[in-house]
Amino acid sequence: MSIKRSLNPPQLLALSFLGLIFLGSILLSTPWAAKDGTTDYLTALFTATSAVCVTGLVVVDTGTHWTMFGQLVILLMIQVGGLGVMSFATFFALLLGKRIQLRQRLIMQQALNQPTMEGIVKIFRYLLFFSFIIEAVAGLVLAIHWVPDMGLPKALWYGIFHSISAFNNAGFDLFGNFTSLTGQTTDLVVNLVISGLFVTGGLGFVVLYEILHYPKTRKLSLHSRMVLITTMLLIGIGFTVILASEYNHALRNLSPGGKILAAYFQAVTPRTAGFNSLELTSLLLSSQLLIMFLMFIGGSPGSTAGGIKTTTFTILWLAIYSILRGKKDTEILGRRIDHREVFRALAIVLLALLLIFLITFLVSLTHEADFTKVLFEVVSAMGTVGLSLGLTTELNDPGKILIMITMFLGRLGPLTIGYALAYDKKQPDVRYPEGKIMIG
Amino acid sequence: MSIKRSLNPPQLLALSFLGLIFLGSILLSTPWAAKDGTTDYLTALFTATSAVCVTGLVVVDTGTHWTMFGQLVILLMIQVGGLGVMSFATFFALLLGKRIQLRQRLIMQQALNQPTMEGIVKIFRYLLFFSFIIEAVAGLVLAIHWVPDMGLPKALWYGIFHSISAFNNAGFDLFGNFTSLTGQTTDLVVNLVISGLFVTGGLGFVVLYEILHYPKTRKLSLHSRMVLITTMLLIGIGFTVILASEYNHALRNLSPGGKILAAYFQAVTPRTAGFNSLELTSLLLSSQLLIMFLMFIGGSPGSTAGGIKTTTFTILWLAIYSILRGKKDTEILGRRIDHREVFRALAIVLLALLLIFLITFLVSLTHEADFTKVLFEVVSAMGTVGLSLGLTTELNDPGKILIMITMFLGRLGPLTIGYALAYDKKQPDVRYPEGKIMIG
Numbered sequence A, B: 001m002s003i004k005r006s007l008n009p010p011q012l013l014a015l016s017f018l019g020l021i022f023l024g025s026i027l028l029s030t031p032w033a034a035k036d037g038t039t040d041y042l043t044a045l046f047t048a049t050s051a052v053c054v055t056g057l058v059v060v061d062t063g064t065h066w067t068m069f070g071q072l073v074i075l076l077m078i079q080v081g082g083l084g085v086m087s088f089a090t091f092f093a094l095l096l097g098k099r100i101q102l103r104q105r106l107i108m109q110q111a112l113n114q115p116t117m118e119g120i121v122k123i124f125r126y127l128l129f130f131s132f133i134i135e136a137v138a139g140l141v142l143a144i145h146w147v148p149d150m151g152l153p154k155a156l157w158y159g160i161f162h163s164i165s166a167f168n169n170a171g172f173d174l175f176g177n178f179t180s181l182t183g184q185t186t187d188l189v190v191n192l193v194i195s196g197l198f199v200t201g202g203l204g205f206v207v208l209y210e211i212l213h214y215p216k217t218r219k220l221s222l223h224s225r226m227v228l229i230t231t232m233l234l235i236g237i238g239f240t241v242i243l244a245s246e247y248n249h250a251l252r253n254l255s256p257g258g259k260i261l262a263a264y265f266q267a268v269t270p271r272t273a274g275f276n277s278l279e280l281t282s283l284l285l286s287s288q289l290l291i292m293f294l295m296f297i298g299g300s301p302g303s304t305a306g307g308i309k310t311t312t313f314t315i316l317w318l319a320i321y322s323i324l325r326g327k328k329d330t331e332i333l334g335r336r337i338d339h340r341e342v343f344r345a346l347a348i349v350l351l352a353l354l355l356i357f358l359i360t361f362l363v364s365l366t367h368e369a370d371f372t373k374v375l376f377e378v379v380s381a382m383g384t385v386g387l388s389l390g391l392t393t394e395l396n397d398p399g400k401i402l403i404m405i406t407m408f409l410g411r412l413g414p415l416t417i418g419y420a421l422a423y424d425k426k427q428p429d430v431r432y433p434e435g436k437i438m439i440g
């Protein structure tokens, strides 16, 4: 058996990510990439990891440190990293066909009705075409909006860069000095186009496909309904709480319309875009906690977003609700959910929590830093969000390496766990007798 | 159907706790309870809640604020609250007999081999007798140790008070100025007797019973082995990490023996005693995080301790391990664990996490406080631990009420959830078809 055949798909994905990060880091450490001479290798590696994992945490400012060549390398890594995971998560099942008994496959078949190999290739082309069209149109809108200020060449480059960065939930920006969109808090076009891109990118291809075909089919799958309901609920809660609690605080200098726009933007960016239009350190501790909570959940499966995913979150609460109601099955909208799905959701959440705890513990061992800052940064890295209270730029080398590892695990973690569990492993021949243990 | 019959046992437990807290708060607000005139009702209520829930968080110092009458009221609440929950958790199943299909009942029957009503009464007497003997002997040892310093009457009172407070994992002390045992960091007798008491109290009656009868039976149940292994593992990790990381920091002024004793004590107290022999604010952030982690887990079921419980924690990791290994069942030591047990453990952990998040969010909304301090205090209240970084004494009224609610929910939460789920509710007649959802 060759090495290639003995690797399973999540391992292949991890390896290709590592290869892409390595290649990008080499390119970024060349003299052509940095404006002032060369970049030290750890900084190049950190940036490459952040780009491939579409996180957006940076130790040097993207707009001022890198040349246009460097920025192009970053943009390509974002595009391959973001669309790569989206395709992988969406098509892994279909591409590998009948050898693997995967629940996603059934969802896709149900949703897309394309079980044949030709169908798969067709859908894959459709996904790429669809993504590029969205990125191009949105990039053009941004460019036209920016032409008066920037002139055509710069506006075009900025339009394309931020469109791709937003659709892939990467959070990289070119506005300089780590400011993200804080200079454009009340710019309606920028806020709506960029948030529109990352929310769309974060819904997942299956959901987008179903929405686009809704006028014809008049039907949304259980999966899509769950994603849409959860997403709207989380955005609604985030928006309301931030608007209410920051009204006379971080939002006090804005007009009523500006307050609404800024509250909305900060409520959507934690799933897991990473752009911010308010200085996050100016927010109340309670708002920062809420943002951590939303970053932990993140976007939806089969999308460019990170986090434990909206469906994982909802399934766990449905399971708890069912348990408290004394029901045998976890139920939603007239369907039951297999208890092994609940177990997978459980594994994803608890492993993410454990990792966040361990990394926070290790970073706080190597740094004299504020706990809020450390935890915020680790949750942000784990969810591939990229929002920051400013820790990343202060990090020493061990700290940078820890955050790099977190970004990588955060990007692959849930996917790898999810797909590793999707195999029907050989069941043990012996089933043990049931043991009794007290809980709680 | 009368009101009494329509209340289920967890509701009865909650109501009797509320009654006890109310009664205690009235007594504590009388002029006989406080040294300087009377105590405001909120302080009396907070103290009563902390005592009944065996937490140990206090807004006024127990040793200096209250008269001996007040301290006696507190001690009685601790004893009734602590032994009450221990008995309830241990005997609820047996007392209610066959009407309820409870897993604990099977464990108890297996362990104690006493399925008849006479047997139950016998075991209940045994539990009380056993607890009082331990408290009396340990109290006497402490009194003898303290006589040279304090004289006989004070030493006796201190011996009894701290023995009962320790065995019930209450964490109340009389040493004044919120110092707990920080004045006796290297006192071997005090450290070993008090930690011996709360570790014993925190193992749970079933485990103690089995250990005591081990010379005869040569047999420990699965439950007891799991409790003992998890407890030793958690203490070992806590001890090693605190000793290593604080060796040249918080422990630097102690002799090597003193370092070991202090690291040991700080490693055991989070399950969920609440005494501390080091000033907790002097510890590294990493050690404070570790203590939060241990406080969250807490002690073992059917004991005087709080937290989500050692078995809950272990079962979840076993479940995750099984999932990652592609096994259908959660297995331990040659037994499988029913998936509904795993779901109960899941519900306990996620509801505890959600509550901690919500209360931390609300406290940080009403207070301009440091996040570490707030989170530490909320986790401590939730696990009925009583360790503090000093927030409780700074709290305003809304903050006090929030922490009171947390202590109450923390004490009843896991129990209530655990027992509510133990009923075999009527299964729905309709079972929904399975729905497919993507996770991760």
Ligand SMILES: [K+]
Pocket (backbone or CB within 6 Å): A054, A055, A056, A169, A170, A171, A272, A273, A274, A384, A385, A386
């Ligand atoms: K991001």
Ligand SMILES: [K+]
Pocket (backbone or CB within 6 Å): B054, B055, B056, B169, B170, B171, B272, B273, B274, B384, B385, B386
């Ligand atoms: K306690």
